[in-house]
Amino acid sequence: MNTKLDGKVALITGSGRGIGRSIALKLASEGARVVINDLDDAPAQETVQAIRAAGGQAVACVGNVTAPDFAERFVGTAVNEFQGLDIIINNAGYTWDNVIQKMSDEQWYAMMDCHLTAPFRILRAAQPVIRELSQDRRRRPATARCARWSTSRRWQASSATRGRPTTPPPRPASWA
Numbered sequence: 001m002n003t004k005l006d007g008k009v010a011l012i013t014g015s016g017r018g019i020g021r022s023i024a025l026k027l028a029s030e031g032a033r034v035v036i037n038d039l040d041d042a043p044a045q046e047t048v049q050a051i052r053a054a055g056g057q058a059v060a061c062v063g064n065v066t067a068p069d070f071a072e073r074f075v076g077t078a079v080n081e082f083q084g085l086d087i088i089i090n091n092a093g094y095t096w097d098n099v100i101q102k103m104s105d106e107q108w109y110a111m112m113d114c115h116l117t118a119p120f121r122i123l124r125a126a127q128p129v130i131r132e133l134s135q136d137r138r139r140r141p142a143t144a145r146c147a148r149w150s151t152s153r154r155w156q157a158s159s160a161t162r163g164r165p166t167t168p169p170p171r172p173a174s175w176a
């Protein structure tokens with residue numbers, strides 16, 4: 001098993017089948033601990049078992065991503081089971097389309113709910129968790145952080161071509 005994603009925690013919606021399942025297996029094979037979601041228990045548990053059989057770590061959070069309480073439950077599963085959250089794959093979805101003159105409001109809102117509103121809610125629920133975790137990680141000696149930023153190769157390379165000083169400005173407080 002690879003270890004590129006060791007210590008990372010991933011959420012993958014619609015990972016009981018298809019592309020989501022493949023993504024889950026791949027992330028787990030790289031060392032990530034994954035939270036599997038699908039509408040029904042059986043496909044979700046099948047992916048969980050496949051990951052565990054291969055030596056990975058996975059748990060299921062079954063449910064419809066469009067349910068109003070789903071995002072909190074999904075993010076909460078990652079935090080409670082694996083004490084982290086690093087990767088979010090908003091994969092759950094399906095096609096229910098038509099030529100525009102025959103597409104109903106029900107179809108339109110179903111597509112919006114599943115492909116836009118649900119991912120938005122998941123990202124919104126995840127933000128405070130990711131922020132807190134990143135602050136924890138940043139609580140390292142300030143000198144180490146400054147040294148890394150001021151020697152950032154990206155900053156220095158762009159400074160050289162734009163004629164600005166190679167010492168970067170202080171990071172905005174809002175980035176904290």
Ligand SMILES: NC(=O)c1ccc[n+]([C@@H]2O[C@H](COP(=O)([O-])OP(=O)(O)OC[C@H]3O[C@@H](n4cnc5c(N)ncnc54)[C@H](O)[C@@H]3O)[C@@H](O)[C@H]2O)c1
Nearest residue numbers: 014016017018019020038039063064065066091092093094
């Ligand atoms: N396969 C393609 O060619 C293709 C092309 C473009 C986009 N996509 C999108 O990629 C994603 C995955 O496609 P796939 O081919 O693997 O589909 P798939 O049907 O094989 O798998 C999707 C999984 O998501 C689950 N799911 C659907 N709605 C859900 C919901 N509301 N809540 C929780 N789980 C839900 C399904 O039960 C299913 O297990 C979908 O969003 C699809 O629209 C697929």
